[in-house]
Every structure is written in C-alpha cells, then in structure tokens.
Amino acid sequence: MAKTIPGDSRLFDGAIVRHTARSFASLPGPHHAQALLAEIATAPCTFAPASPKAPLALYGAGQLGHLAYDFLRAVGHPDVTIVDRNARCLAQNGDWSGAALLEPGQISKEMKSDVRLAVSVVTSPYVPIEHFLSDLGFRDIVPFYDLAESFRHLHPLSNGWFAPQFSQEDQHRTVEVLSRWNDDKSRAHHLQFLAWRRLREEWSFELAPLLPSDRYFIPEVTSVLRNDEVLIDAGAHHGHVTKAFVQKTSGAFGAIVAIEPDPSNRALLQDNLKSWLPDDPRVTVYDFALADVEGEALFRADLGYASQLSDTGHVRVGVRCLDGVRLSPTFVKLHLEGAELLALTGARETLLSSRPIVAATVYHNADGIWKTALWLMQTLPNYSFLFRLDSWCGTGAIIYAIPSERCRTS
Secondary structure (H helix, E strand, C coil): CEEEEEEEEEEECCEEEEEEEEEECCCCCHHHHHHHHHHHHHCCCCCCCCCCCCCEEEECCCHHHHHHHHHHHHCCCCCEEEECCCHHHHHHCCCCCCCEEECHHHCCHHHHHHCEEEECCCCCCHHHHHHHHHHCCCCEEEEHHHHHHHHCCCCCCCCCCCCCCCCHHHHHHHHHHHHHCCCHHHHHHHHHHHHHHHHCCEEEECCCCCCHHHCCCCHHHHCCCCCCCEEEEECCCCCHHHHHHHHHCCCCCCEEEEECCCHHHHHHHHHHHHHHCCCCCCEEEECCEECCCCEEEEEECCCHHHCEECCCCCEEEEEECHHHHCCCCCEEEECCCCCHHHHHHCCHHHHHHHCCEEEEECCCCHHHCCHHHHHHHHHCCCEEEEEEECCCCCCCEEEEEEEHHHHCCC
C-alpha cells in the first residue's frame, strides 16, 4: 500500500501547483512494477521547465550549489543570492567569497514573496525541503535542474529533462526492462526514477533506500573485485572514482585508464594522480572522448563535471570508439553526461570479449528510460543487471552489469 503525502504549494509561472511524495512499504515484483509503470506512463504532468524570472536565489550551498551558481552566472544571471542554513559558517570559511550569502531567517518577507528560489540539493528528498521553505514563507520554489532546462540553448546541462508521455513502444520496452532487472530493488529505483522524470512525483520505497556513498561501488560490485582489475574511468573528471577504486582494492589492481577530454579537469586529474599514485606505471590518462565513431566532435569545456560533447561546444576534441583503443578492461565506468549509450555502442566488441563489470550513468537524457538498459541486456549474455539511484530529483541513476561468472565467486 502506498502512502501519498501532499507537497506544499508553490507558484509556477502564475499558477499554484504541488509536488507530491509517495512512499511504498514493499518492493515491486515484475507484475506490480508493470502496474505502477502504467500509472506513470500516461498520467499528465503539471510541471514544466521553470522560467528564469527575477529575482533569483539558490537554496543549498554544497557541491550542486556551487555548480548552480556558476551555471547562472554563465547564462547571464550573475546577481543570485545564496540561501543556506549554514550561511554564517560558510561566509567565515571564505567558501563563497563575493557572493550574497544569507540564512533563511535573514530574508525579508517581501523577498520571500517575490524571489524564485531554486533548490540546489539532490542529496535529500525534495518534497520535505519544499515543505520547510514554504513554512518559512517562500512562495515560489523550484528544483534547480528544472530551472536549468530553460537555458539548454545556452548551456548543455541536461539533468532536469522531462520525459514526455510514453509511446506504446516506450511502455512495452520499459516493461521488458523492468522484468529483466536482477532484483526488486532495481525495479523500485527504476520506477522512482521514472516517476520523477515523467510526473515530477517523488516516489520512495522503504525497503530500497538511496545510499549516496555507494556510487559505482555498490556491495554487489565490491564483493567481486579482484586484485588484477583493469579499470576504465571514462569521464574521470578530477579522479574521485579512480581514488575510490584504489581504496576499494587496497591498491592491488592491474591498471587504470582514465579518460577525460576537458583540459581543466584533466590538469586537476593529473595533479591528483601524482599525489595519490606518484609515478605509478599502471595509470594512463587519455584526452579523447568516447563515442560510437572515430574523428572529432564539438565539446563544451570548462564546465566542471558538466563538460561534455555538445552542439553548444566551442572547441573540438578527438572522439574514439573504445573498440579501437584495444584495451582489455575488467571494469568500465561511464559518466559521460548523456553520451553513455554512444560509448557503449562503440565498445561492443570490447565488452563481449573482455566481459567487464559495467557501471553507466543514465540520468542525463531519455536514453535512461529504457534504451541503454535494453541495449546492455540484449548485447551481454549471462550478466546480472541492476539499477540503482544514489540521489534525488531523478539524478544519480546508474545501471550495473555484472558478468555471471563474477557473481558466482561472491
């Protein structure tokens, strides 16, 4: 039985609408998952990308808050107030030098009525945050990623995409994927992901909590890691996944291949690697982007972890198929801001011959509804497939593919 909790009213382009949260006590089996999907597939969505009305403020001064602040400045909105319960402490630390940083209690009643407050937090459920802010008197509250959708012509950040009403093929294919997940927790997390993407409803399953600290290294993966692993860290950013991999393997691994096409990210990555693994011959860094073709493509650089292949790009980078790099990985991690399915397509022969563990993000575009999962399921025989969420607002969605011969050794 599901419990429905009404979210608080917020003003959205002149109309009051609500976010809602639904909590399920049990995990969905294949048949229950199909019934829940039918609810998601055709119901109308009362939400849409949020327009950038002034004045703007951000709630949340963590990692996403920094990205959101930089994002808004990049798209022409530099005068943004940062609202955070720890504003005084953050100001003393110099973490937001030059920014207007206020605690909620320091915001005037007039500003609370006028400001569009974008919540830049995905490590906690959205509806309780909306409830808290509404109780404080804020009238116009939106998820930051919904706001970012209004700037897609200027900036490629795509974490706020809205899934349209499903076609018959979408529904049929998604049912197939739901039936082929290896456990009910995967079905729960997949449905939770879809409910936000289609309806902006916040679903949760009591027996399938989100575990943010487990990204890429869920127990089903760490329990089968060996001392000869060859990791491909594609979309390596500053190397935090590589660092976690080294820690999880206690430094006993075969090789690490880090792929990062953004020059600024790559420079920090290389500095970090010198600190973590000084002069280690097992580590290689490549500067190309993975895709399904060989050549060059437009790339949007200097966006931190949002840098990506994009038609809005200002530079060209080399793109390569993983099959053409001639590697034999045992663990492939892909976080490519939406290019994961392209990279998998260009890695088909490598995946079939090497049979690595695969961990691929699927929350940057509609490939995550069913296309990436079904491609993996139809391409890789004798694998277990898992879907896990590690954050809220439809983000942090990752597919794990684990070869059955590895599962038997756990």
